[in-house]
Amino acid sequence: MNHEQISRIYDAHYNPTLALLFDMAKCPVESRSHGTRVYDDRGQEFLDFACGYGVFSIGHTNPRVQAVMLRQLDKLATAPQLAIHEAAAELSTKLGKLLPGDLKRLFLCGSGSEAVEIALRIASLRNPKRTRFVAVHHGFHGKTVGAMGVTGQDYLRKPFEPIWADVRFVPYGDVGAMKEAIGDGAAAVLLEPVLGGGFITTPPRGYLAEVREMCSRTGTVFVCDEVQTGFGRTGKMFAFQHDDIVPDVLILSKGFTGGHVSMAAAVVRDSIANEVAELSAADPLLYMSDTGGSPLACAVASEALSVILDEGLVQRAAEIGPYLQQRLAQASRAYPKLGLGAPGIGLMTGIQLRNNMVENAVWLQMLKRRVVTGLSTNPMTPRPVMRFFPPLIVTREEIDRAGDALDDSLKELDRVPGLALDLANQAAKVQFHLPKPLLRGILKSLS
Template identity: 30%
Template structure:
């Protein structure tokens, strides 16, 4: 055990267990630990480090903004906040004046804002998919299905119904005229990358409309280019009422957003919600730099092509029974419950991956992951599985 790990154990709350590494430096999709060992980061801070580590555009944007104006509170606004709100509405396809944005510092805060927004409909019932993950704060936790996360903190805000992920009949049966919202992740990340069936979002939109409910999509993990689209739901052609984003939005700088479209954008009014740090100029400058870099470097196309190469290469081994995902949000099932052993073997080989469940591996690398790094991982993959199996 290193000195830092001992100091960590003595001073940091034990909410995460012992850290696997003590990291000190990063560049692109590579990180180095305190002992000088180098790793290819295929987790990206859990889908956060969209531009990898130390990207010049992000460093420049944050540094320049801090030298000018760092924090003003939401008694005031800044050009960066307004420009980012406008840009997010443009990327999501909102018509002029067709939406509003509330900025937060994280995904769970974005979901808290959206949860409160749904209460402004005058209804309280929310229908959520099983295997969902929407955050750890009390409201977001009430919408997260995993019993182990929920049970120690009950009673949580109630009137939530969980239905099997991707089950149209169960969704239709659960939604009634007292339902405030249907909440879905287009791709579930925490569960090991579950992808909704084709046509499901359109059906969910129709069910919501039939009962006067909102359709709320949690794109905290799947948004901001991760799937090769700005938002994972866009190829469906469905227009949701609310979309929540965070993680990759700031490329590592904390920021989230609750984007409400159409009439939903008017549900939260002065006094209904607030934040001290949300939408501060440094975070907004970081997010604008991330978006600009993705556009200028055509990273959406890169993510789509490289993600397909990774999925094709990973599924070639018989010890992998299924590979799912879009772009660089990838999940795979193993033939046996050996995901912890696979993640450990990968780390020894210089690759950081995530064992999402006992039988599932998740990859969410930086969008700037290179072809060479992807090839190196695929070349090492059989030996990694050999050690784990």
Template identity: 35%
Template sequence: MSAATTQQEWLERYSGALMNTFGPPQRVLVRGEGAYVWDADGNRYLDLLAGIAVNVLGHAHPAVVKAVSEQLGTLGHVSNFFATEPQVTLAERLLGLLGVDGKVFFTNSGTEANEAAFKLTRRTGRTRLVSATGSFHGRTMGALALTSKEAYRAPFEPLPGDVTFVPYGDVEALRAAVDETVAAVVLEPIQGEAGAVEPGAGYLAAAREITQQHGTLLWVDEVQSGVGRTGAWFAHTAEGIVPDVVTLAKGLGGGIPIGACIAVGDAADLLQPGNHGTTFGGNPVAAAAAHAVLDTLEDEDLLAHATATGERLRAGLADHPLVADTSGAGLLVGIGLRKPVAPQVQAAVLARGVVINAAAPDRLRLVPPLILTADQADEAVAVIRDVLDLHVPATTSTTSETEAPA
């Protein structure tokens, strides 16, 4: 087959060769540098999605490229019958960042980290789990059982586990749902997939008190919110709590697949030989990439930068007449709209060279690289505001709100 040269040719080949699990791709991307990506037709885009909160250092960051290249040239993969230095030191480093005594199980993704945590909860001798409405924990069967969105769940039911969903942020509903039969409560500090939805101050602290009262594990899913995304290493630390389980992925490898299930205190000993495993989890290349990410976040003070840049993005959009609210922390940014036009806004912003995400019909999500500059943030705000302006008259016209703008 001759090589494709245009974006349309690549899209046609994509539809002929790949399963239709994601729908038609929005673009075919061929290169990235810093906060920018280029498509197959040579168009440049400012990337405020970052692989869905993955590329915390942007694209082709020299530190990650160097770490991966050197490690791959030294030792690329071994089975987990053996240990490697990057694996051990990364586990120690994550425990140090959390400030806890515990143990780490490395995976290749957030879904796998949550599957490991799911299995860990079964070792308590209890089987019930409590999750929240609006949650997203992954697509495999166990992680899906904890994800509340009916459209994701319904085609695959019955799902494993005995899971009760309670309204996110409702302390009394959580209190009523938890008793001595519940193995774990799993919560996101900020619901990323839902569009940076926050539970309200004190919610995680109340969840910690409730779970301790009943001998129940508190499992905090930091797959999207962790690794500096919110301006802190972990979003849950803002409430001063220590969970029993923390799951990580996305930004940890800066684009190289890696996840982690971290168990704290007594929970660290629940999984024993034969209970769980992985072929690629914690391989030295992924661990080396994670070290490079953590080094760069520390050396360049990017957590503080994420806080400042996130505030800049929110402030730049908050006063637009179509914006109902802004939410999140750091560079996990949610933009609530007064009308359900987020997909049209997202498509029009993309056509103008900025990548964002429509998390819901009335909600946008921005999760850019933590290296995003103030000028780039302002550039994105200007484009988004211009597109939002086009939709303000449409809110009072007879034109369908679901009709895409010309």
């Protein structure tokens, strides 16, 4: 099938909005990928600096992981819920060695949202009389209904409300607001240890420790959502380790298998898991699903974890991340009409831009230069951070290539007057309701 045929089928049967964007941006049809590169159906090579916002952390189609995957496929790919298998035992042992304190109990599933659901259920069972959850503005925890209910991006959540009886959203990093929202105890607090979703905000030093203390004092379950930050992205294996705390529940997904198979987990402190087991009559199937935590996914996750450890990728993110951030900051300073800084930590970074339309335009310009970056995908962010999340195996030369592409992209866009960029942004606010030819015209003039 060619570009046009695929797009037509997407438009008719699968995802018309994606088809429209794909058409307008002339996005590549991804047909294969390896390491830090993806290739389109015409064989053109792109440097992947979006990496599924952290999914392909060890690089695409890692040969060690692929070999384990094939062996496991041959042996035992899936098993019924009531079976036990070696792959899960090995994974829990390996992960357990990396996790501090009694953060040891694994609840395996297929997606980050599902893992958040497990956390919400455990918190509800732990504190059956408490109905309040505390989360942060602009936080993201997934698109299943319960997870959406604690997601602080209003445009996603509001159409489905009411979901939970009482959710308090507080500004990220604000200790006073958090204290007030927790009061004398909530069911749970949910936080990303670095706020993703269009911001990439690293919290003030000590913030996580303060939240930890408030949760311990009031018996509130502290859930750290490390779907984006986990497995080395921020320069520590888990981002909560920057603040030297231990959460009650850790949510893991994206980089778990390096994007080779779907896999996620809620990792729960033993003490809490035991209390909840008593309350829920310890039904062994209560948190399980047919395919979550399959032998295949477990074996692949174990090997991906070995790759991270053997290749020193956590250390690598800590060492090379600042160089990427420095290149982004330089580019931002050189074009102050467009760039507003380069926040982040480790290889979880990006460039903050003047508005959403500028972000779209820079993204298109980068694509033209064969570098894929991550759109912030949060239209509520007036000054979005376009994400640069390369695989952790990224080299200095590749960072330079992406940095040069960014310099050139900003240089080209800098010629457009600021007022035109702001007017285009106003029009794009109603992006998907604009007549297609008008939207096409705006994007074409900016790309």
